[in-house]
Amino acid sequence: MTHGSLTRDEIIALEKSYWEAMKAKDGARAASLSGEVSLVTGARGVSRIARDTMQKMTEDDDWILESYAFDAVEVSSPAPDVAIIAYTVRQTVTVKGESQDLHAADMSTWVRTGEAWVCHAHSETLLKD
Secondary structure (H helix, E strand, O other): OOOOOOOHHHHHHHHHHHHHHHHOOOHHHHHHOEEEEEEEEEOOEEEEEEHHHHHHHHHOOOEEEEEEEEEEEEEEEEEOOEEEEEEEEEEEEEEOOEEEEEEEEEEEEEEEEOOEEEEEEEEEEEOOO
16 A cells, blocks of 8 residues: 555445455454544444454344445545545345345445555445446
8 A cells, every 4th residue: 555645446446345354254364454433324323332342243143145246436535644435336245034126325435544544534325326
């Protein structure tokens, strides 16, 4: 990673790294990519999720991320240590044994702390096809 602002490809790679950690159930990796406390919005409302809770949630066996694909990706770096990515995503998840195909609009805010970039906020809005 570069110092200061990230390139478009680097921001996309960071976001995909998070999704890959979820897919692999790699809670330690997901936690390392998360802020001390992250703000999350979605179908369940607004949450504050601590890093250790993110690890446990990632490792939870009640859900599995089978696949995902980004589209319509937009990136912005409004300040040297801040990167924002927004995109649509098609994902297949299995929740408690039931497979679901979801289409959503997601956005994440990444902040550089020292040499590490971590996600401090993520939102997901389910889309109607």
